[in-house]
Amino acid sequence: MARRGHVLRGTLCALLGGVSWGFSANCAEVLMGDYGVSVEWISCVRLACAAVFFAGLALARSRRALAGLATDRPALARVAGFALLGILLTQVSYLSAIRFAGAGPALLLEQLGLVLVMLFACVTAHRLPSVREGAGLAFALVGVVLIATQGDLGSLAMPPEGLAWGLVSAVALAFYNLMPVRPLARYGAIPVTALAMVMAAIASLVCFRPWEEAVSLPPAGWAVLAGIVVVGTVVAYLLFVQGIKDAGPVRAGMLGSVEPVSALVISALWLGTPVSGWDAAGAAAIVAMVCLIAQRPRRAATPVGEGATR
DSSP: HHHHHHHHHHHHHHHHHHHHHHHHHHHHHHHHHHHHHHHHHHHHHHHHHHHHHHHHHHHHOOOOHHHHHOHHHHHHHHHHHHHHHHHHHHHHHHHHHHHHHHHHHHHHHHTTHHHHHHHHHHHHHTTOOOHHHHHHOOOOOOOOHHHHHTTTTOOHHHSHHHHHHHHHHHHHHHHHHTTTTTHHHHOHHHHHHHHHHHHHHHHHHHHHGGGGGGGOHHHHHHHHHHIIIIIIIIIIIHHHHHHHHHHOHHHHHHTTTTTHHHHHHHHIIOOOOOOHHHHHHHHHHHHHHHHHOOOOOHHHHHHGGGTTOO
16 A cells, blocks of 8 residues: 555656646746747756756765766766757757747657657667557657648648757757766766756856846746746656656656646646647657657666756
């Protein structure tokens, strides 16, 4: 009975973590659409706040592992790649996709990164995709076509920039999943996430110089920004980690796929964004893809840091 209670708690936490990421995506859409805040400014503020949070968490709970990671040059190189090609590129491309295509479609396109991870695993193992993986790939392609064309194969129903940035975010998500696997296995999620967050935050500040952008937000705007930082970073991460602990990484990873669906629903209820039948069908196809290909051993090591970048 106690075990069942833990699994139920983990299931709820993983679901709420995914919903928190979907809510955060809609907050970003509001900041960019209603208040004219740039992708670069949001990325810098989000990453800087996340870096402070995760660094404090690592110093409080994993100081020895963090010190070991800081002196391990091969692991540091992987973490640096994770920070730049995973966290920073994911953040910028995902926010850019939201700006042009909206929160729901952008997050659905990003999920295609899992297909790239699956194909990479097949190439490195010198094997063809299994029947389950092949079906997942087919569902992914169907989902993208339905969302991008709204059933009219002769035209594109979303801005080309939205589709392009969504596909870039999928590539970035693949880097995000693949690059930190070895450091995660050796040092754990908190030290790796903390150091990568600090690296990504420093790189974003150097590249984008957010202090040069004049941002003036009303109280409602600051509340929306707080939703991105608090709900979409701190709360989502803590919920998802608890979900992994109680329900297991595979189940939690699959439940986390509620993120793009929740983004569509929240966008419709909060922002009044219309959701067509084609959107719903595409979302169902991509969630089916996640369920089909998520059950891989590698997947167990990667969801732990996801909440940091959403």
